[in-house]
Amino acid sequence: MHVLVTGGAGFIGSHTAVALLERGHRVTIVDDFENSSPVVIDRIEQITGRRPELAQVDLLDEAAFDAVFAAAAPDAVIHFAGLKAVGESAADPLRYYAHNLGSTFSLLKAMKKHGTRTLVFSSSATVYGDGQQPPYTEDGGQLDATNPYGMTKVMLERILGDVATAEPDWHIALLRYFNPIGAHESGLIGEDPGGIPNNLAPFILQVAVGRRAEVSIYGDDYPTADGTGERDYIHVMDLAEGHVAALEQLPEVDGSRAWNLGTGSGTSVKQLIAAFAEASGRPIPSRVVPRRAGDLPRSWADTTRASVELGWKATRGIAEMARDGWRWQLQNPNGFAGEKAD
Numbered sequence: 001m002h003v004l005v006t007g008g009a010g011f012i013g014s015h016t017a018v019a020l021l022e023r024g025h026r027v028t029i030v031d032d033f034e035n036s037s038p039v040v041i042d043r044i045e046q047i048t049g050r051r052p053e054l055a056q057v058d059l060l061d062e063a064a065f066d067a068v069f070a071a072a073a074p075d076a077v078i079h080f081a082g083l084k085a086v087g088e089s090a091a092d093p094l095r096y097y098a099h100n101l102g103s104t105f106s107l108l109k110a111m112k113k114h115g116t117r118t119l120v121f122s123s124s125a126t127v128y129g130d131g132q133q134p135p136y137t138e139d140g141g142q143l144d145a146t147n148p149y150g151m152t153k154v155m156l157e158r159i160l161g162d163v164a165t166a167e168p169d170w171h172i173a174l175l176r177y178f179n180p181i182g183a184h185e186s187g188l189i190g191e192d193p194g195g196i197p198n199n200l201a202p203f204i205l206q207v208a209v210g211r212r213a214e215v216s217i218y219g220d221d222y223p224t225a226d227g228t229g230e231r232d233y234i235h236v237m238d239l240a241e242g243h244v245a246a247l248e249q250l251p252e253v254d255g256s257r258a259w260n261l262g263t264g265s266g267t268s269v270k271q272l273i274a275a276f277a278e279a280s281g282r283p284i285p286s287r288v289v290p291r292r293a294g295d296l297p298r299s300w301a302d303t304t305r306a307s308v309e310l311g312w313k314a315t316r317g318i319a320e321m322a323r324d325g326w327r328w329q330l331q332n333p334n335g336f337a338g339e340k341a342d
């Protein structure tokens with residue numbers, strides 16, 4: 001298939017582009033490089049031997065994006081583009097609602113106009129809010145979110161569901177990611193957050209490589225095995241392969257349907273720090289600080305539906321995630337900064 005990948009130069013988008021190309025699909029990446037680097041396109045080519053097509057355009061520029069879409073005429077779309085920092089969304093909710101909803105409306109208008117009805121949407125386990133207990137099941141109850149970023153995902157899942165109900169010829173996958181970490185085994189692409197990392201894994205890696213002094217552990221008084229927060233960390237390549245599995249299954253799916261992409265098990269903050277210390281052979285100093293507002297004690301997926309309906313299961317464990325993440329960080333101590341695109 002010819003797949004248009006919005007936000008395809010980002011962390012999950014780039015790894016998914018690699019998985020798509022290696023499956024023989026044609027890939028057009030749409031990215032404005034606001035939160036990513038053009039170097040990623042060269043790295044994808046280095047890994048796969050195939051260069052994805054590229055359209056550098058802002059989805060919010062509807063006319064420009066429509067022209068790109070018409071020229072590409074893709075069979076399907078995977079939609080990653082969007083703002084995704086929880087804390088930032090709480091500080092500037094209007095920017096998050098306008099951007100994440102507006103860019104998706106622009107995409108849906110172009111898809112409708114040009115007759116592309118197959119869509120994989122990047123959702124998040126954050127839609128489970130704090131109303132359920134893990135393992136989270138896709139139909140386990142009312143979706144909710146504890147922050148504006150998460151609420152954009154709740155809203156967009158509802159909007160896409162309504163579109164698919166009104167027009168059953170749509171085939172829409174709502175993929176709820178748990179905590180993606182790690183990197184492609186080549187070490188050529190990986191997570192490259194600008195500024196101070198919000199998420200645990202990239203922060204640990206920046207301590208291990210010497211860019212930061214210590215990891216702040218946000219609370220060790222949770223009702224968990226060692227008192228620190230437990231999450232379902234999933235290797236980004238497992239996540240990428242889950243997207244390909246969903247895309248290839250979608251023609252059989254009428255309407256919209258949600259699938260969890262996780263491993264089904266939880267790992268604590270302290271356990272993850274230990275895994276990266278083991279993989280890197282570096283000391284990773286840490287200090288317990290007060291809890292972060294909005295954090296849940298634990299979160300992990302029920303993986304049954306994706307396994308049964310997509311024939312997909314995560315196969316890589318925490319040690320492999322730490323090893324691959326460390327290789328990326330060691331080979332790219334400053335991420336893509338300072339690298340020149342071809």
Ligand code: WQD
Nearest residue numbers: 084086124126198199200201203216217218229230269295
């Ligand atoms: C993991 C654990 C923290 C940082 C978020 C978003 C979610 C998705 C993934 C976009 C928690 C603890 C963290 C640190 C710490 N993002 N922690 N010190 O919060 O599970 O999920 O990122 O889709 O939508 O909500 O991930 O990595 O921020 O936190 O102790 O410096 O690590 O308390 O227990 P989270 P995280």
